[in-house]
Amino acid sequence: MIMMPCAAFAESRPATDYTAEANRSWYDTLDFSDESEKENALRGLIEAPESLIIYDEAGNVVWNVADYSFVNELETAPDTVNPSLWRNTQYNSYAGLFEVCDGIYQVRGYDMANATFIRTDNGWIVFDVLMCTQDMQAAKALMEKHFGELDIKAVLYSHSHIDHYGGILGLINREDAADPALTLAEQLASGKVVVLAPEGFLEHAVSENIYCNAAMSRRAMYQYGVLLEPGETGKMSIGIGLGQSIGNTGLIAPTYEIATDETIVIDGLEIQFQLTPGTEAPAEMNAYFPKYRGLWLAENCTG
Template identity: 35%
Template sequence: MEDRADFADVDRGFVAAFPEKLYSDEGDLLRDARMLDYVADDTPAPDSVNPSLWRQSQLIKREGLYKVVEGLYQVRLSANITIVDAPDGLVVIDFGTDVGLAKAGLELFRRETGNDKPVVAAIYTHTHFDHYGGIKGIVDEADVASGKIPIIAPGTVESFNKHAIGENVITGNAMSRRMAYTFGLLLPHCDCGVVTGGIGSEDDGFRTKFSYIPPTDPITRTGETRTLGGWTFEFLYAPDTEAPEEMHIWIPAIKALTCAENANHTMHNIQTIRGARTRDARNFARYLDETLVRWGEEAEVHYGPHTWPVWGNESVVAFLESQRDLYKYIHDQALRLANQGLTPLEAAEIVELPDALGKKWFNRYYHGGLHHNVRAVFHKELGFWDGDPATIMPLLPEDHARRHVDLIGRDRILQEGRAAIEGGDYRWAVQVLHHLVFADREDTEGKNLQADAYEQLGYQAEVPQYRAIFLTAAQELREGVRTEGGIHTDSLDTILAMPVDLLFDFVGVHVDGAKAADVDIRIDFTFADSGGDWTMWVRNGVLNARPGHAEDAQLTVKGPKGALAGLLLAPGRAAEAVERHGLVTEGDMAVLTALAAVVETFDPHFPIATP
């Protein structure tokens, strides 16, 4: 705690703050900086917050415009927007989550610097929505379509689109609901609730208007360069790391480096708790080491898409070496223990970071957590089964809980839960009381007691996502499922940007297989604006699609992609869609009624802490 170097670095280069309240052009509140006033500077951590997380929150709440080095600025919000002031124009790297916030960030830069150079290029460092969501606040889609502004991104255009859109749409409902838990979107802003997300301030409350423009200029191999705004940009392609498609960027003119989210002022996730594909910890280390080999002797600053920069060659090298070794240590120790026969949970309870890594603030658990990252390595390399025969086909939680309650008795479980809480044994209290909650959803006494235990686990947690999960679980147990708040990642822009095959995959996960087991639905589609004919059929409970038309289609529908997407996702409103969008149909419209009968609408507020 006596190491205060980060507090000097986080304020370095400060130019200007945003107004306390920031509104969109439509008058909607985008962010309110006062929401985090309780995370005060030089105030000791309250009893309800882990001191390490409190320290990180004091740092991460700082926002506004910062000059990193000559020619490089960052607009710091929950995710950073980096502006490269190249000789012939601005190159913008990453765009945050929201159109209005991105627009306000560029306006703040222009107002404070007097810089009116045009934006000449856009760069996505990786496929996560908080780095492309604000693109339309800075870049005009027409300028991209005309070729005036390239959008540079890692991986092929098809691959980037599929990973960026697929992750946020195909499993979007589940991910959005889990994000409400992991990011504390349902919790109050106070020292008993949200105290930042550790890697971002969260003072926008995720009031987000996502946008998306597909990339136009792919980076598919290390060593590729682009001349943008008169400066050379060199890229290191780093797939299957923090995102399925990711890259590092070197700007030799200003000796500035970013490793995207493969290097942060925090341990990152090998497996996100919100839900995404498990990552390769070994690749984190591999590409960080390759970066050190390429540019380690020259780099004078490392700037990231979250948190604050690292200045000075010695510090940059030490930072990247330590982060490299952090991920390699997690990977190697997890698999060492796996090869000794330990299960993921047993390994997670054993692995501890050596002081050389664990006592670096930037390796602490402000986004990822060591406990679940160790388990994630098992999942990546060995799959979902933990190796215990008793867990290959376990009972369902409610059945398991009822049998425990019948065996042990409700009163005995309540007694044990109270004793565990009084003794500070909160993990045991949560587990033993879980049986009461899942055996009888009306057991208010059991739910309230388990909520007490979850709350104390939340107050103790260093990982902000653990904190948010525990505190939101307590909230659900006491108050029931809340329907306000939350976030939806399947925005109109992302649905419209879907490749057609991905659109049909999205519809396919809405099909109730049992209901569709005996139907026979055959529909041809012509996407009038994007070009291309497709045929779709539902048989054996499965929706399939392929390019081209079929001779035996029962119905043919022609129209723009957006209208056809709406028809597919809400076939029960087919007549309205046909009339509103002027869709051209030929054949039996009753087929859409049959489709509507087997297509589900997802509940965005399903329970998590209760049955």
């Protein structure tokens, strides 16, 4: 029998004296006057939505950044929240379209992960496609608002965790993908979208999110406080983002797997791949773009 956590909770309570003192002590330990991370988080901002709430087709909320607006209303963290977590939640609430450099853009804060758009000679490569369809649709719409209709040449999955591939159907349709029976050169010449992933991606995506789904879902509920409401005595940021979106997820299988540390040219853009299996995920890879001097590490550089 599979048992899920119960949705009944005791009323939230104020912090105990011990908790309040422990949380306040971090102001003496860390330098909260250093706002360099805030500067980094806001650098290159092109557009930030005034209030970001994303809905599915039935009108259900699948992603809500507006619920965390309370973190910007206080100068210091309340006694119930560790000040570092409070600041992390503030910075994770900065959502919008950002320029990393001329030719590389990111939509951040539209899901737990980011979507990265890299310009090629005649179109775009998209690195990671968020967790759900609706969030990726919103991210794509934000990009197209500023750059016009996107001609997608390729999609790259950094690794086998669902927050980096589950939104693929919000970017392209299944019929848009190249034929995996073709060679990579033939796929690139076909005009279809090449979907690249590290070797072993599909095996681990299936094993983690189908075979182990029940156990991983239960773990996430406890780990992230999924059923709690955002607030000073409820749910805060989960570190790498504001939480997990709850929209529709999908998967388009890779049409080409990166099996060695190889260099590929897609629509004039050179990409140098480095496989990193068994790191942050069982199947994962890094990529370097000499043209932009850009290094893409996904969650291998999460700090």
